[in-house]
Amino acid sequence: CLGNSVQRKIYIPLNRTAPCVRLLNATHQIGCQSSLSGDTGVIHVVEKEEDLEWALSTGPNPPYMILLDGNLFSRKILMQLRGNSRISGLAVAAASDPPPEGFSPGLQCPNDGFGVYSEDYGPQFAHCNGSVWNPGGSGISYEDFPFPIFLLEDANETQVIKECFRAHNLGAAPRFPLCAMQLQARMHAAASTVSCMRRSSLQSAFSINPEIVCDPLLDYNVWSSLHPINSSGKVEPGQRLVLAATRVDSHSFFWNVAPGAEGAVGSFVALLAAAAALQAAPGAQRLPRNVLFVFFQGETFDYIGSSRLVFDMEQEKFPLRLENVGAFLELGQVSLRNDSVLWMHTDPVSRQNASVDFQVKTLLAALHNSSSGSGVSLREPEFSQPLPPSSFQRFLRSRSIPGVVLSDHRAAFHNRYFQSIYDTAENIGMRYPEGLSPEQRLRFVTGTAQALAQVATLLARALFSLAGGGAGSESIRADPETVTQLLYGFLIDSNNSWFQSVIKPDQNGILGPFPQHYVAVSSPTNTTQLLQAVLGNLTGTRLNLSREECQNPGKTPGMQPELFEYWWVQGPRDGNSSARIPGCVRSGARLSPALSPAFELRRWDSREFSTWTESRWKEIRARIFLVASRDMELLTLFLGFLVLLLSLLLTFLINSKAALLFGPPPGPSGY
Structure with missing residues (x-):
């Protein structure tokens, strides 16, 4: 306790950081690590590019720990x-506001080499x-840096650092003690996944x-179907279905900020x-x-989820085979x-086959017909343009x-903050009036929500048509x-109140502000668990069952657990009280592994499948403190040794003269 008390007096911890x-x-290692x-290092605040020169060449007290304004964070x-x-x-x-010119630490050609296009x-x-x-894309997320880099997420902590810098480090020749920072993020893994x-x-x-020094990036895909599918059986080879897909994860330069x-x-x-x-x-x-x-x-990491689903389909470890799609x-x-x-992207190579081209044109026609009255206009890029980065490419392999891949861009992404910390709600135009409570903001329909509801309406109508539906699709409308x-x-x-109502009672720990969507190494992630719960709530049925019946469906006749998942959910609050109205939800929302086949096959040097791993570490820590000059540190060390030697000498002298100083030791009788 005493040691901790002394430590608290010396160090100011920085608690809201992301390394x-x-x-x-x-083949490579990317990212950062500390010793x-x-x-x-001595803190040096850089608010404009010219401030760097002091730390890089002229400052008298290296090494320096740079505090960089977010708008200057760039490859250069x-x-x-x-x-x-x-x-x-x-x-x-x-940065409080994202750089207006854009910022993307990702690659200019995402997932290069793992899509369908090759030699x-x-x-x-x-x-x-x-x-x-x-x-x-600057590509800095895929570079290797030999020093630690941390994101400061709390403006108040940033201000504390700047005040410490101004109080101790300003001037052409600042006097000791100086304000310093320590960043610790030692990584155990090195070189490559192999x-x-x-x-x-x-x-x-x-x-x-x-x-264990590293772990594969992994999680679970979430899937569901319009008609129930036996999860332990196989769909008949002649049965064809429509697969509607999208990705769930994202990434940025900093860990778990996505x-x-x-x-x-x-x-x-x-x-x-x-x-x-x-x-x-209806129908x-x-x-x-x-x-x-x-x-x-x-x-994000070379199509982990889609490549695994294709692999499982080929190995008959999934209820569907590729020929069922x-x-x-x-x-x-x-x-x-x-x-x-919205732009409708197709693959020009496979369309050279007349049969595939005919089926693609059928898809495009269904989409065009479904767009009428949806609020969405559809266009096609040039026939010679390839598919954008997409999960569909792994199926085409x-x-x-x-x-068809639907996107808001014809060629280059409209997203100037792709795979960055600035790809937030504000980036897609989510705005709320001032003064709304959290519950009011939850239910306030933004312009972005209306636009995405139009996209969902178009997609639902097209799927209805492609699944064999006739008239009546114009009545389908997303909420x-x-x-x-x-x-x-x-x-x-x-x-929030809705998400609280759709999860199981033991899942409250997955809820919190500013959700992140990094795939990580522990699974299922919060995003995956929430996604399954929400999908089950939106497409499932609420049943009048007891908790025991819901949690043990195999014991009740007619429940068909091979076709459905049963969730005992918290339910909404009972009026204004803290009590809830729990219930049982039956749905087809299930999970399937999203672990690269490279790790199933132990082919860690694979160029066909994703091989991304994340290094383990012991401790992530950031703190600031005052540091004395090198001369003062050496003087303190010398004085410490001197005191130690004097103590040893004094102890030796006292011990050698103990009889004289304290009298002879007592005899056997005690006298």
């Missing part, structure tokens, strides 16, 4: 800092040749307490709303063809439409399936209030 961590694939005990600055021995680390103050398939489109999808997985495997084989509003959330919210609208459509349960809804996890519709980025336009609640829950605060 850059190390990720690895088959074993953390890196320390990071490359200047990397490799300079005068720099020990970097703390980035999050063997559409070589003219390989490596984004002629189609740079993310032209603003190295770290081999090391972990050897440890597991020969050690009682193995030291809002992904345009990159993922807008799309999966629209697909959720479309699933709900189709389920409620939907009598449609001759089934519709499968799939929400893929890990797509008769058509594929995917929602890409759809939240930033210009003039209500195995089979020529007719499919804008449902969409606005979904956007609020997945982007602003998942701890």
Whole structure:
């Protein structure tokens, strides 16, 4: 306790930070790391580019720990800092407003090499040749930095650091003590996934307490169907269904800071709303063809979720086979439409086959017919343009399936903040009037929600038509209030009254403000659990069952647990009281693994499947304190040694003269 008390007097901890961590694939390591005990440096605040010169060359007290204004966080600055021995680390103050020119730390050609286009398939489109999808991408998320980089998420903590800097570090020759910062984020893994997985495997084989140094990125895909599917059986080979898909995860430069509003959330919210609208459509349960809804996890990292589902279909570890997929519709980025336009992307290579081309034209016609009265205008890019980065590409690698990817961009992304900390609710135009309570904001229908409800309406009508529905699709309409609640829950605060009502009683820990959508290494993630709960609530049926009957469906005749999932949910509050009205929900919302086949096959050097892993670490910590000069530290050390030597000498002298100083020792009789 005394030691902790002294520590609190010396250090000011920074509690709201997000580190850059190390990720690895088959050939590289990316990200950041600190030395074993953390890196320390004198704080230097950089609010304009000219301020860097002091730390890089002229400052008298290196190494320096840079506090960088968020608007200056760029590839140019990071490359200047990397490799300079005068720099020990970097703390980035999050900008209150996103850079107007845009900021994307991702690649210009996302998931390059893991889509369908290669030297063997559409070589003219390989490596984004002629189609740079993310032209603003700086690629810094995929660089390796030898020093720690932290994001400061709390403006108050940033202000404390600046005040410490102004009080102690300003001036041409500032006097000691100086304000310093320590950043600790030591990563255990190094080199590549091959190295770290081999090391972990050897440890597991020969050690009682193995030291695992890295873990595969993994989670679960969420899927459901219009008509129930036996999860332990197999769909008949001749049965064809329509697969509607989108991605769930996002990424940024900093660990677990992945809002992904345009990159993922807008799309999966629209697909959720479309699933709900189709389920409620008159005659939907009598449609001759089934519709499968799939929400893929890990797509940011070389299509983890979609490649695993294709693998499981091929290995017959999933109720469907690839030949059961008769058509594929995917929602890409759809939240930033210009003039209500969505673009219908198709694969020009597979369409060279007359049969596939005919089926694709049927898909396009169904979409065009469904757009009437939906508020969405549909257009097609040039026939020679390839597909944008999409899960559909992983299916095309195995089979020529007719499919369409819907997006708000014809060529380059409209999203200037792709895979960044600024891809937030504000990026897709979510605005609320002043003075609304959280409950009022939850139910306030924003313009963004109305626009995405139009996309969901279009998709639901098209799926109804493709599943064999005739007249009546014009009555299908997605609910804008449902969409606005979904956007609020997945982007602003998942701890709201609606999400509280659809989860199980033991899931309250997954709720909280500012949800993040990083795929991570522990599963299922909060996003996946919430997505399954919400999908089940929107497409399922509430049953009049007791808690015991709901949680043990196999014991009750006629429950068919192989066709349905049964959830005992908290339910809404009972009026103004804190008590809830729980109940049982039956749905077809299920999970399937989203772990790359490379780890199932132990092919850690695979170039066919994703091999991304995340390094383990012992402690993540950031703190500031006052540091004395080197001369003062040496003087203190010297005085400490001197006191130690004098103490030893004094102890020796007293011990040698003990009889003289304290008298002879007592005899056997005690006298």
